Amino acid sequence: MIYIDVERKMLTTDGPRTLEVCVEIPAHELVCLFGKSGAGKTTLLRMLCGLFTPDKGVIRIGDRTVFDSSKKINIPPQKRNVGYMFQDYALFPNMNVEENIRFAQDVRNVEEIEKLLHTFQLEQLRRQSVNRLSGGQKQRVALARAFARKPEVMLLDEPLSSVDIELRQSLQNEILKTHELFQSTTVMVSHDKEEIRRLATNVLRIGKEKITAFEKPTNL
Amino acid sequence: MSPEFIQTLLLTAKLALSTTLILFVIGLPVAALLAFTRFRLKVIFEALINMPMVLPPTVIGYYLLVAFSPQHAFGGFLERWFDLRLAFSFQGILIASVIFSLPFMVQPLQNGFVALPKSYREAAYTLGKSKIETFFRVLVPNIKPSIVTGIAMTFAHSIGEFGIVLMVGGNMPGETRVASIAIYDEVQSLNYTTANQYSLILFLVSFLLLVVIYSVNKRFRV
Structure with missing residues (x-):
């Protein structure tokens, strides 16, 4: 479960405005954030994982308060147990596929790595430099790396924006399968209505007004 | 080759190696500070480093x-408390060389850090890694070409430094007489053969270092 009730000032092309969100995302849901460019979708994701600090409000993940401006609580991203998959995947070129995944572990666990490599079909690529991977392979490594920490919450920032249409469908399946397998609460940014209808259990439309309620994906 | 010739070359190498090593240790945190942080007076700090x-x-x-000079505060303090005189000594020219070559190390490293996608740092943080661990395991290993450039430029620059070493160290064989000063000295004494030997060696070393920089950078680009 994620409870979020925050405000943050943002600079947009239409001038400054305040992003206001007050929602509760039930556990194990796959929620899509939908809205125009610059509406604040990535800002919201970044506040959830601790890379951005809200101006005020409260964020709770499970029964843990990770941010509370009135009590001056602000748990850093390192300790939030929130996985984040970046738009550019942010794989480290100085490490091969297996090393990238191993980097996420605090204590080395070979068995766990093998399981992840198997789940994401990366066994054949384990020694491969990440620079030589295709877009789809990169996404699988980024997902495996983020899930290596067994996060309660998984955030995906436009994961499919840079892949072609044919690949997109198989990667959507990958995300769906992973979400079901790891049973995490997933929040994903997407522009693609078709994609949202396929993947999301609920949608948060990010616009100029305060965001307080979900929409059904079929309503888009 | 006379023992003095070899002694001068060894001293030059010792100065350049020590300068490069010290600057690598100082340069990494300074470059990271300039690349990743914003603070008041940053422009002043940056300008001073590049002076x-x-x-x-x-x-x-x-x-x-x-x-x-022992007659001034800093020199007097060193002499009274540590019995150390830096003017006309190897330590003195080492400090001078470190200060003078600082931008040659800091600039390439800073450019390397700036060019890294911000998402590397952020990804490492969301993967539970501290700023220090992120720095040494993710950021530094991914700026290898900049590190090679910084090291080679600093080394080559330290080998060739003339004015500052002459001012601070003079021309004392075995202590402060480095190759660039020896060249000037030999020419003054119309000793062109030795000047030529020194010059050729400096030319070849510098050329080799630049070849290394370009070939390394080309390899990393491919």
């Missing part, structure tokens, strides 16, 4: 010589 690029070496040499 040796634009200032005549004799100016910095002059100020250091004054500072090192």
Whole structure:
């Protein structure tokens, strides 16, 4: 479960405005954030994982308060147990596929790595430099790396924006399968209505007004 | 080759190696500070670090010589408390060389850090890694070409430094007489054969270092 009730000032092309969100995302849901460019979708994701600090409000993940401006609580991203998959995947070129995944572990666990490599079909690529991977392979490594920490919450920032249409469908399946397998609460940014209808259990439309309620994906 | 010739070359190598090593250790945190943080007076700090690029070496040499003098506060303090005189000593030219070559190490490293996608740092943080661990395991290993450039430029620059070393260290064989000063000295004594030997060696070393930089950078680009 994620409870979020925050405000943050943002600079947009239409001038400054305040992003206001007050929602509760039930556990194990796959929620899509939908809205125009610059509406604040990535800002919201970044506040959830601790890379951005809200101006005020409260964020709770499970029964843990990770941010509370009135009590001056602000748990850093390192300790939030929130996985984040970046738009550019942010794989480290100085490490091969297996090393990238191993980097996420605090204590080395070979068995766990093998399981992840198997789940994401990366066994054949384990020694491969990440620079030589295709877009789809990169996404699988980024997902495996983020899930290596067994996060309660998984955030995906436009994961499919840079892949072609044919690949997109198989990667959507990958995300769906992973979400079901790891049973995490997933929040994903997407522009693609078709994609949202396929993947999301609920949608948060990010616009100029305060965001307080979900929409059904079929309503888009 | 005379023992003095070899002694001068060894001293030159010792100065350049020590300068490069010290600057690598200092340069990494300074470059990271300039690349990743915003603070008041940053432009002043940046300008000071890069001053040796634009200032005549004799100016910095002059100020250091004054500072090192036992009649002044810093030099007097060193002499009273540590029995150390930096003017006309190897330690003195080492400090001068470190200050003078600072931008040659900091600039490539800073450019390397700036060019890294911000998402590397952020990804490492969301993967539970501290700032220090992220720095040494993710950021530094991914700026290898910049590190090679910084090391080679600093080394080559330290080998060739003339004005500042002459001002601070003079021309004492075995202590402060480095190859660039020896060349000038030999020419003054019309000793062109030795000047030629020194020059050729400096030319070849510098050329080799630049070849290394370009081939390394080309390899990393591919």
